Amino acid sequence: MMVPSMRTMQVVQPGRPLAAIESPIPSPQPDQLLLRVRACGVCRTDLHLADGDLTEPKLPVIPGHEIVGEVVALGAAVTSFSIGQRVGVPWLGHTCGSCAYCRSGRENLCAGARFTGYQIDGGYAQYAVADARFCFPIPEAYSDAQAAPLLCAGLIGYRALRMAGDARVIGIYGFGAAAHIVAQVARHEGRELYAFTRPDDSEAQRFARELGASWSGHSGERPPKPLEAAIIFAPVGALVPTALEATAVGGTVVCAGIHMSDIPSFPYRILWGERTVRSVANLTRKDGEEFLALAPRVPVRTEVELFPLSEANEALARLRAGRIRGAAVLTCE
Ligand SMILES: [Zn+2]
Ligand SMILES: [Zn+2]
Secondary structure, three states, X not given: OOOOEEEEEEEOOOOOOOEEXXXXXXXXXXXXXXXXXXXXXXXXXXXHHHHOXXXXXXXXXXXXXXXXXXXXXXXXXXXXXXXXXXXXXXXXXXXXXXXXXXXXXXXXXXXXXEEEOOOEOXXXXXXXXXXXXXXXXXXXXXXXHHHHHHHOHHHHHHHHHHHOOOOOEEEEEOOOHHHXXXXXXXXXXXXXXXXXXXXXOHHHHHHHHHOOOOEEEEOOOOXXXXXXXXEEOOOOOOHHHHHHHHEEEEEEEEEOOOOOOOOOOOOHHHOOOOOEEEEOOOOOHHHHHHHHHHHHHOOOOOOEEEEEHHHHHHHHHHHHOOOOOXXXXXXXX
């Protein structure tokens, strides 16, 4: 019998372009859904995976952890979803469920966690399987493509914003997919927003102001007033001291990316005054539930650039060059 196959784009060897590979359509295990992928967001993490910056991928691997798909088959133990339903698959794909982190609302830090599009095949494919316990229903207000960036850029941005606490004056370094979503949530919450981009990126600076930033400029500039918190989405370690210098005493600098170049040494005086530097790692399912309930109420509008699955390498190249407005999304026609 011939096993039905699907088109995929895979990381076979980091540092090389993704390869177009025809693979068998997977069958769902008892806890899994089989999804026909309708759209899959392209995240900066995929770029780090393709470049070999992340050290624990399964190889080869199908990247993609912002999957919007339609349920086409259910594992025997799944009761939470039904055939035909539209669901989202995020980065967090598995946890042990029993360690101290899992039991205290910090499953994002579980040592046994596995991640979609990294250690579990993801959504750069026509079909994907996912553990139903880690999938979310997608709010109806969103099209498939517009929902995809909510699943990582949105979730991680939301978690990073929560880490900024009650700060009223927020700086965002790097204005890509996550920033364009978090900006809308921050404005909805009545916060003031200051956006920092690459030096010559007047397009991103304009985009930030369209989304409600009171000011935008390049990352070397000082904002017109001290920040109460800063969120760094750009994978550039040198921005940590830059952001600390722009942040008032008592403020927090949140590093929201999974990978960053080395942070240069800096004088203690810019950390003094109870400033905090912290990272944000992964997401919990609670983050997902909260954010997907909040997004349509803001309402968050995602701006997407669409690419066919076969052009995943082009989408990654555009992301690397900073030439995506909002988020890149692959569509699987
Ligand atoms: Zn655990
Ligand atoms: Zn991501």
